[in-house]
Amino acid sequence: MKYIYKIGSLVVIVLSIFSCEDVLVEDPPSNISLSSFYQSETDALAGLYGAYSNIYGFYGTTTMQYGEMNADDMTVSPLVSDNFSWDEFTYNSDVTGGIWSNGFSGINRANEVIFYTDRIDFDPERKADLIAEAKALRALYYFNLVRAMGGVPLYETPTIGFDAVMAPRATEEQIYELVIRDLTDAATELEGTNAAGRIGADAANALLARVYLYRGDYANALIHAKNVINTQRYELFDDYADAFTPENDNGIEHIFQVQYLTGERNSGIPGNFGPRAPSGPYAKSFWAGTVVGGSYAPSPEFVAENPTSYRRSVTLADSYEHIDGVTGTITMEEVYGGTFPYYISKFDDREAEFLSGLNFTVIRYADILLIAAEALNEESPADDDKYTWINLVRERARNGVETDLPDLSGLTQDQFRTAVLEERRFELAFEGQRAWDLKRRSQFLTRLRAQGKNVEDYMLLFPIPDTQRKLNTSLTQNLGWEVE
Incomplete structure (x- = not known):
């Protein structure tokens, strides 16, 4: 059942408070008005909802373009060519303008919550929770940016004046240090679960597991995946299909979802995947x-x-x-x-008729089980718990047909590496993970070239948008994208 309390229904409120100006042209007077605005706990909560509103710019179409369309399992529909450039790597440096502006807008809003909420007098525990939640959002936005483009400017306070926004690119390591620190603070400070669409400790731990997996830090990926597993608050739906229906949004398998509500904040995902018969x-x-x-x-x-x-x-x-x-x-x-x-x-979503309320799942329990299995195989390959976790996913996938996807056992460490990557491929298909999985396992270029795509080595990273480099001359371009 959908929760009544949804981030999507609250965005309308905050959009009247926070404008959509580009973060790189922040006007000093706006910060004066913001300091006047942040006077109470209610104001701090409204600011947090404003920071959450940017999440819609990352999950949905953007996720599909960056995580699926430019990988090997998804292609552009032969009837609709709107994603052809993503499918064929023919885009230019302007393609990342949206994710950059949206990401840094969300980061700045999160920084405003952290900065100004700390100066408001209200219950210290609730204050700490709001700040920790804003840090988790900042981490999520930075994680999406650093995976896509490598090192980007690092901001831990709101941008006040023009001088502050002209920061050069930090290193990838510096960005990941902030991401991990922020998510660790959230995992430590927050309760395990939160209202629908908001990050709690469980979601922070799940995201930490994903971050560490992407970094190849399997020991820490295992720790944080097990933190989620050991809560015993999550399990797989009995039916695989139930994880992707609106009536089961915010269900037992969903650790963190972006909230949609039919007629108010509509999801474009079902329509983008559906069969198109134009005439x-x-x-x-x-x-x-x-x-x-x-x-x-x-x-x-x-x-x-x-x-x-x-x-x-x-x-x-x-x-x-x-x-x-x-x-x-x-x-x-x-x-x-x-x-x-x-x-x-x-x-x-057959009942949607264009207005779909299907939530977008950022991370779910099946992903955590597979992260734990993969990480354990790297850390302690003889430990059979890895089979327990991956076989839970396979058992649900075969739905009682014992000849399909039999339980795995007796694999070498390298065989298990292959098996868990393939399990992720089909279990998490079209959920925005495929390109990132191939990149972290150094298989991206090989797989795409095997499909005949003209993908160069430097395309592992996306370009820094030229419009931002004109605004901030201290920004350097990623190698290979300098001349287009």
Whole structure:
């Protein structure tokens, strides 16, 4: 069941307080007005909601572009070319302008909460909680930026005046030090769970596990994954499909979700994945109210290599039932003549009719189980707990068909490395993790080139936006992107 208390429904309030100006052109008078605004706990909470509002700029379409479209499992729909540049690595340095501006806007808002809340007189424990939550948000925004572009400017206080915003790029190590410190503070200070859409200690620990895994620090990844497992507050849904339906948002498997609410803050994910029939008898056969966006498609490699299982049947479909309830089954073959034989059905929201309230899952329990399994294999390969964790995921995926995805056992350390990466590939398919998994395991270039894509070594990082380099001349460009 959806919680009534949702970040999405509160953003409208804070948008009247916080404007959308670019963080790099912060005006000193705005900080004077902010200091006047932050007078009470209620003001601090409103500021925190303002910092949360930037999360929508990271999760959804942005996640798919950075984490899936430029990897090997997703491709652009043959009927919609709006993501062609992402699929073929033909974008220029302006492509990262949105994630940069949104990220630093969120960082600045989080810094304002941290800076000004500390100066308000109210209950010290509640004050510490709000500050810790703002730190976790700052860490999340910086983690997204540093993975994408490497070292970026480091700000731990609000930008006051023009001099403060002209910082050069910090090193990746410096950014990760802040990310880890902020998330550790949140994991230590906050209660395990929080209101829907807000970060608690469990979410902070889960994000720390992800950060450490990406860094190749398996010992710490294991510690923080086990911190989540040992709470015993999370478990897998019995049915894999239940993890991706609006009625199960904020459920037992969801550690942290971005909140959407039909008619108020609508998710574009189901429409971007749905089968698109722009004209003819099937134009409004999936959603009665409109033609779906249909931007994304599974790559032929993903379809061919995804092993037979119930999980596969949830993830991919070659047909669907006409929304009218009368016409019956429509195959992708008959609609598209074989040019689009499968669509990604994992996020189907058939009742949405364009206005979907499906939450976006930032991290869920299955991911934590696989992080724990992978990290334990690196730290203590003889420890059979790694099989316990990965086999929980496989058992749910086969849904009672014992011949599908049998339990793993007796693998060498290297065989298990391959197995857990493949398990992540199919369990977390199209959830924004694939490109990052390939990059951290040094397989990104090899996999993309095997598909015939012209991806150069330097494309492991995205470019610093040229517009920001013109505003801040101290910013250097990532190697390889200097001349376009």
